[in-house]
Amino acid sequence: MPELPEAEVVARRLRERIMGATLKDCWVGRRDIIREGFPTLAWHRGAAITGVERKGKSVILTCTKAGESRYLVAELGMTGLLLFRLHAPSFAKHIHVRLTLEGGKEQELLYWNPRRFGRMSFLDRAGLDRYLTRRFGCDPLTVTWEEFRDLLQTRRGRLKALLMHQQVIAGIGNIYANEILYRARLHPARQANRVSVSAIRRLYDVMKLVLDEAIRAGGSSVRDFFAPDGSEGRYKRQHLVYGKEGQPCPSGCGKIIRRMVEASQRSSFYCPACQRK
């Protein structure tokens, strides 16, 4: 599910509803859903939630107690959600973490994740710093033009793989990589350092535009993305190529959108005429 826009929507909704609340209890249903810091879980009981951030596709809660801050990181993976409540009885099966809240606008926060790709971690400041520097490259929304240009010009890999490489640029996944490349008229398999500066500029502008539009639309609910309050994202309606194999290219060029499966089994959707290699 969640790529940068969905994770950003989750973080914003959480910020509105649970900032300042106290963590009364943390229940963990299965030990293996916690990547790091399981033994420090008890510290978080009684801490106040003083911050909510998105980093790449992850959501990070800052918890403060007696002047010390620690962090709760939720990696959402393919199917992970943070929810204020069960939206259907069937959801109960895959709730792995339950945070009980007090003094805010919500009573609890649930980590739901049927496929269990994605984990949660409980980290102190040093742990978080190590976690962040190892996993996340620059942020697509704030990266400068010069940084982005240099990034492309020093890599020989394929454009789509580069856009999705979290340690280089953190937050873009399969849906948005496809949408961005289509709108920048660049083939997914183009070698990054062979793209002209003017095309890199196009890609840079389109990347920010698409992600920003998607956030404003509440993200893409393709299968089962829901914001914490249960609402769906509307950006799927604006998808131009993702999941559109066999349909005519929206540019009016007359060609049909193709699906190509490269290494690592991810589908690339593109127009063979508008995105030439």
Added chain:
DNA sequence: CGTTGAACCTGTTTGC
């Protein structure tokens, strides 16, 4: 560095 394939999971859709 970069690519590839497999592994980790469950649920839904598609095709015979």
Added chain:
DNA sequence: TGCAAACAGGTTCAAC
């Protein structure tokens, strides 16, 4: 209807 295969927003690791 039944069953198997294909597919799904992601990351990680080993091998080349």
